[in-house]
Amino acid sequence: MGKGGYVSMNNGTLDSLVEELNRILVQAEAEVYTRQKALDEAKKEAQRVRAMLRAAGALEAEPKAQPKSAARPKRISEETRQLVLDAITEWENGGLGVIPGVPGSFTVASLEAEAHQSSVNTAMHVLREEGVIRAVGLVPNSPRKAPMAYARVSHEQ
Amino acid sequence: MSSNGHVQIADYSDREILMMMLDLGGDVTTPGLAARIYGWPLEAGWEDAEVQTHGHRCVAQRLSWMRRFGLVESMVEVEPPHTRTWQVSTPGKSMIGAELPRVVEAGLLRATDTAGLVLANRIGERLVKAGEITGTAMRRELQFQITRRKRSR
Numbered sequence: 116m117g118k119g120g121y122v123s124m125n126n127g128t129l130d131s132l133v134e135e136l137n138r139i140l141v142q143a144e145a146e147v148y149t150r151q152k153a154l155d156e157a158k159k160e161a162q163r164v165r166a167m168l169r170a171a172g173a174l175e176a177e178p179k180a181q182p183k184s185a186a187r188p189k190r191i192s193e194e195t196r197q198l199v200l201d202a203i204t205e206w207e208n209g210g211l212g213v214i215p216g217v218p219g220s221f222t223v224a225s226l227e228a229e230a231h232q233s234s235v236n237t238a239m240h241v242l243r244e245e246g247v248i249r250a251v252g253l254v255p256n257s258p259r260k261a262p263m264a265y266a267r268v269s270h271e272q
Numbered sequence: 273m274s275s276n277g278h279v280q281i282a283d284y285s286d287r288e289i290l291m292m293m294l295d296l297g298g299d300v301t302t303p304g305l306a307a308r309i310y311g312w313p314l315e316a317g318w319e320d321a322e323v324q325t326h327g328h329r330c331v332a333q334r335l336s337w338m339r340r341f342g343l344v345e346s347m348v349e350v351e352p353p354h355t356r357t358w359q360v361s362t363p364g365k366s367m368i369g370a371e372l373p374r375v376v377e378a379g380l381l382r383a384t385d386t387a388g389l390v391l392a393n394r395i396g397e398r399l400v401k402a403g404e405i406t407g408t409a410m411r412r413e414l415q416f417q418i419t420r421r422k423r424s425r
Contacts, residue, residue, distance in 0.1 A: 249291055250288050251308075253309070253310055257311065261311035263279070
């Protein structure tokens with residue numbers, strides 16, 4: 116038998132194998148479909164029963180997912196607020212600005228507030244939401260992660 | 273702030289973006305405003321095509337919405353490369369420069385918590401009667417404050 120004969124015999128074997136595998140695949144897909152349908156039905160039934168139990172007071176309502184720490188309320192004391200506002204005024208009086216063209220712009224690090232940095236961060240957040248200060252943009256050419264620059268809101272723009 | 277800690281365009285309010293545009297001289301291009309918002313290096317030669325394209329797209333989309341609200345206007349140069357510039361509109365300028373009279377400010381500070389419903393009603397009345405641009409700006413500010421309240425509960 117020449118080379119061609121070997122190939123044709125080989126092809127014949129492969130064809131039957133492919134046919135058999137295709138048959139198994141169709142069977143398996145049909146089974147997946149049937150079982151998925153049964154699973155969906157069972158889930159719906161469980162949901163219905165759970166709702167009935169909840170309505171009857173026999174099952175507690177599922178607790179709502181707690182918001183992550185980022186969404187925690189941010190509050191500052193009146194003392195911290197005043198310290199930060201004073202530090203901003205002092206910075207503005209110095210006539211400097213961390214963003215070119217925006218005199219008085221500052222970052223948390225540039226202020227010399229006598230409070231913990233995390234309190235100053237929170238104060239910035241609160242003052243920004245209240246509209247006392249505004250974000251001016253990120254400080255360009257920062258060596259690491261660029262800090263946010265702020266400025267006091269002026270109504271004379 | 274995005275999940276990876278990077279600043280996003282949504283971190284800035286309409287008011288802040290309008291003020292930023294005035295900081296930049298009033299006539300700004302999309303790349304100019306994007307560089308300020310994202311703190312891109314000032315020196316020439318700094319390039320990151322992927323980052324810049326994404327930033328430009330975000331800024332252009334936000335400005336397009338703000339133009340729809342009437343807060344900004346835009347112009348395209350007739351000559352190539354047909355650069356688009358953005359300006360704060362007249363209603364936008366008057367809104368960011370507006371202040372409440374001292375008497376009103378003092379009255380609001382003095383108002384008790386129980387007067388909140390009356391206060392909300394009066395603001396609602398103003399919102400109903402406000403013009404299209406002012407009304408949209410008021411609605412967006414109220415939405416911002418409602419979100420803030422939800423976060424603090």
